Amino acid sequence: MSSDGDNDDFLYEDEYDDGFDQDEEIDIDSTSEPDVYDAMSPAIEEAPQKKPYDVSWKVKTLQEIIDMQNKEISKVQALLEVPSSSAAILLRHYVWNSEKLQEQFWNDPSQALEEAGLSPSSSPTARTTALPPSPTKRSNRSLRPGPSSLLKRTRSTQPTGPFECPICCMEYDYSSTYSMGCDHRFCKDCWIEYLSGKIKGEGESAKIQCMESGCKRIVREEVIDDLVTKDISKRYHNLLNAAFVADSPTLRWCPHPNCEYIIECSQAPTRMLNQLVPTVECKCGNDLCFGCGYAASHRPVLCRIVRLWEKKCADDSETANWLQANTKECSKCQSTIEKNGGCNHMTCKKCKYEFCWVCMGPWSEHGTSWYQCNRYDEKSGIDARDTQAKSRASLERYLHYFNRWANHEHSAKLDAEFYQKTEKKMEQMQNSGNLSWIEVQFAKQAVDAVIKARITLKWSYCMAFYLKRNNMTELFEDNQRDLERAVENLGYLLEQNISDTDSIAKLRQDITNQAAYVQKRHDILMDDTLRGYLERRWEFTVDT
Amino acid sequence: MSGLSTKRLMKELADIQSKGTPEGIILLSADSMEEWVFLISVLGEETIYKGETFALRMKFGNRYPIDVPEVTFLANEQYQPPLHPHVYSNGHICASILGNEWSPVLNAVAICITMQSMLASNKKKERPEGNDRYVRTAPSNPKLTRWHYDDDTV
Ligand SMILES: [Zn+2]
Ligand SMILES: [Zn+2]
Numbered sequence: 164m165s166s167d168g169d170n171d172d173f174l175y176e177d178e179y180d181d182g183f184d185q186d187e188e189i190d191i192d193s194t195s196e197p198d199v200y201d202a203m204s205p206a207i208e209e210a211p212q213k214k215p216y217d218v219s220w221k222v223k224t225l226q227e228i229i230d231m232q233n234k235e236i237s238k239v240q241a242l243l244e245v246p247s248s249s250a251a252i253l254l255r256h257y258v259w260n261s262e263k264l265q266e267q268f269w270n271d272p273s274q275a276l277e278e279a280g281l282s283p284s285s286s287p288t289a290r291t292t293a294l295p296p297s298p299t300k301r302s303n304r305s306l307r308p309g310p311s312s313l314l315k316r317t318r319s320t321q322p323t324g325p326f327e328c329p330i331c332c333m334e335y336d337y338s339s340t341y342s343m344g345c346d347h348r349f350c351k352d353c354w355i356e357y358l359s360g361k362i363k364g365e366g367e368s369a370k371i372q373c374m375e376s377g378c379k380r381i382v383r384e385e386v387i388d389d390l391v392t393k394d395i396s397k398r399y400h401n402l403l404n405a406a407f408v409a410d411s412p413t414l415r416w417c418p419h420p421n422c423e424y425i426i427e428c429s430q431a432p433t434r435m436l437n438q439l440v441p442t443v444e445c446k447c448g449n450d451l452c453f454g455c456g457y458a459a460s461h462r463p464v465l466c467r468i469v470r471l472w473e474k475k476c477a478d479d480s481e482t483a484n485w486l487q488a489n490t491k492e493c494s495k496c497q498s499t500i501e502k503n504g505g506c507n508h509m510t511c512k513k514c515k516y517e518f519c520w521v522c523m524g525p526w527s528e529h530g531t532s533w534y535q536c537n538r539y540d541e542k543s544g545i546d547a548r549d550t551q552a553k554s555r556a557s558l559e560r561y562l563h564y565f566n567r568w569a570n571h572e573h574s575a576k577l578d579a580e581f582y583q584k585t586e587k588k589m590e591q592m593q594n595s596g597n598l599s600w601i602e603v604q605f606a607k608q609a610v611d612a613v614i615k616a617r618i619t620l621k622w623s624y625c626m627a628f629y630l631k632r633n634n635m636t637e638l639f640e641d642n643q644r645d646l647e648r649a650v651e652n653l654g655y656l657l658e659q660n661i662s663d664t665d666s667i668a669k670l671r672q673d674i675t676n677q678a679a680y681v682q683k684r685h686d687i688l689m690d691d692t693l694r695g696y697l698e699r700r701w702e703f704t705v706d707t
Numbered sequence: 708m709s710g711l712s713t714k715r716l717m718k719e720l721a722d723i724q725s726k727g728t729p730e731g732i733i734l735l736s737a738d739s740m741e742e743w744v745f746l747i748s749v750l751g752e753e754t755i756y757k758g759e760t761f762a763l764r765m766k767f768g769n770r771y772p773i774d775v776p777e778v779t780f781l782a783n784e785q786y787q788p789p790l791h792p793h794v795y796s797n798g799h800i801c802a803s804i805l806g807n808e809w810s811p812v813l814n815a816v817a818i819c820i821t822m823q824s825m826l827a828s829n830k831k832k833e834r835p836e837g838n839d840r841y842v843r844t845a846p847s848n849p850k851l852t853r854w855h856y857d858d859d860t861v
């Protein structure tokens with residue numbers, strides 16, 4: 164973590180005096196509703212042992228992000244004895260690395276200032292009346308026009324008489340003009356037009372330079388605030404904050420729509436992303452990946468693999484479209500079957516044929532023999548004799564995993580429906596089965612378990628697609644298959660109709676047991692896979 | 708701000724009429740305050756463009772000179788864009804002065820001078836890498852292209 168240590172210093176400094184944040188400092192297993200846990204069972208107060216693959220994080224408000232910057236700015240201001248707007252420009256130039264800034268500054272103050280766009284002498288054209296020969300910029304030298312007398316500039320060193328703005332060619336009183344330390348004077352109207360265009364049109368903020376050709380002088384915050392409209396100034400500050408977050412390896416905006424929180428995490432630098440999947444939960448209630456900004460958990464798959472997979476799916480979108488079709492035909496009577504629930508155990512309404520939605524094979528084979536639906540049979544590909552057969556085999560291999568991935572993706576889209584159906588059933592049980600509200604909560608908990616397991620299963624097929632075939636991969640697919648079966652069984656139980664009080668009691672017991680089993684299988688797959696990265700157990704067909 | 712470009716261009720025009728343009732640069736047409744065309748030739752015996760004349764068209768928006776004008780070499784029956792590693796066969800030019808290094812204190816003649824010196828320093832008549840691909844997909848307005856200025860000295 165050494166390379167990020169510099170940034171951590173200031174980003175973490177105010178953690179200790181901030182009691183409000185204390186209960187954010189918990190690990191992933193207990194992120195939801197820490198207050199409720201505390202109130203209900205004091206035993207959980209001692210946080211569960213943090214897993215080696217989990218990360219800690221904090222959720223910050225925009226104001227806290229602003230405070231962070233201000234704090235750093237005033238520190239640098241005091242240390243270097245420069246105005247606060249200069250401190251801000253210096254810090255932004257040194258990407259908020261205050262140690263590096265101090266080192267450079269004390270080494271050569273005027274050079275540090277000049278590089279950041281603050282030195283009055285940073286403009287070579289300040290004392291000339293000619294058009295922009297920019298002698299200090301070697302690479303542009305031949306491009307720059309030579310001295311030309313077309314637009315003579317009135318020097319600001321003679322503030323008498325009217326001033327003709329070299330941009331709009333209108334005459335102004337000096338009070339309606341403005342120049343920075345570089346002495347390049349222009350009318351305020353031109354400044355406003357220029358600054359507004361940079362901010363609104365080009366989304367620039369920290370790097371807006373003087374209007375003079377070749378002048379690197381950065382326009383100060385308070386100058387911009389003073390000149391532009393309130394709306395544009397607001398946008399300017401939003402851009403500054405966005406740049407601060409983007410520049411900081413320990414900060415990330417929550418990607419969920421309308422959420423303005425920022426996640427702070429120092430334990431998932433880029434170089435760790437080949438062994439960590441830093442799923443975090445925002446205060447808006449949604450999960451995200453701190454590593455890549457994916458707007459949901461993609462555990463247990465590494466960020467890089469997710470990116471490859473998404474690209475592959477986009478490239479093969481035609482095949483994907485064909486596969487994602489939500490209707491299939493019953494392989495016995497050919498009538499169209501629409502999938503409207505989460506369970507893969509399908510029964511054709513017409514001929515009562517029971518089959519598996521994923522492989523379309525008879526369900527009976529799934530029930531008695533092991534669930535073989537998750538593993539692609541590589542042997543059929545080995546027999547491929549010519550390249551055409553080989554590429555077909557490779558497409559089939561992809562389709563095998565994609566099909567299963569897409570199936571869970573599709574089920575996830577039906578979550579709301581699944582909850583609704585379950586809620587209805589819960590009401591029914593309360594009415595006909597004489598169960599209390601609390602006694603029927605098992606059904607909702609079971610649905611929660613199914614949905615969580617499905618997301619993990621979905622990503623596990625992406626993982627399996629990129630895994631090399633070896634013993635470890637077989638163990639992975641065994642765990643995957645066990646979870647797949649457990650989820651299917653629970654889904655099937657949840658779709659059962661309730662008839663009488665006795666059967667409700669039995670069903671409740673079965674569902675509760677099966678939900679616990681799903682949770683257990685889920686945790687085993689997740690824990691084993693995430694530990695596997697740290698133990699370097701997984702070998703991929705691509706670079707991670 | 709609609710008056711901004713007009714007033715400024717009138718002033719530039721007046722300056723050109725009273726003081727003339729640098730050698731090798733001729734204002735061919737300035738029929739409106741929206742579009743001007745200059746003729747550019749490279750002076751001296753050393754140049755690989757000896758005897759050639761190119762037409763540089765500038766389209767000024769009403770935010771000129773805050774915004775850079777749209778600048779292209781004409782490509783028609785009469786004029787062809789120069790063969791230059793930063794000039795595409797459709798007349799689009801990749802030069803930082805027309806992008807991130809544009810400054811509102813620059814003007815039409817300054818652009819001409821820059822183009823002239825860009826041609827003068829060139830030793831090799833060739834199109835940019837990927838010319839055909841770019842020309843096939845390029846927007847008509849070169850300002851919509853995201854240029855990557857790697858080496859302006861060529
Ligand atoms: Zn002006
Ligand atoms: Zn300046």
Ligand SMILES: [Zn+2]
Binds near residue numbers: 419449
């Ligand atoms: Zn959020």
Ligand SMILES: [Zn+2]
Binds near residue numbers: 453454456461465466
């Ligand atoms: Zn990620």
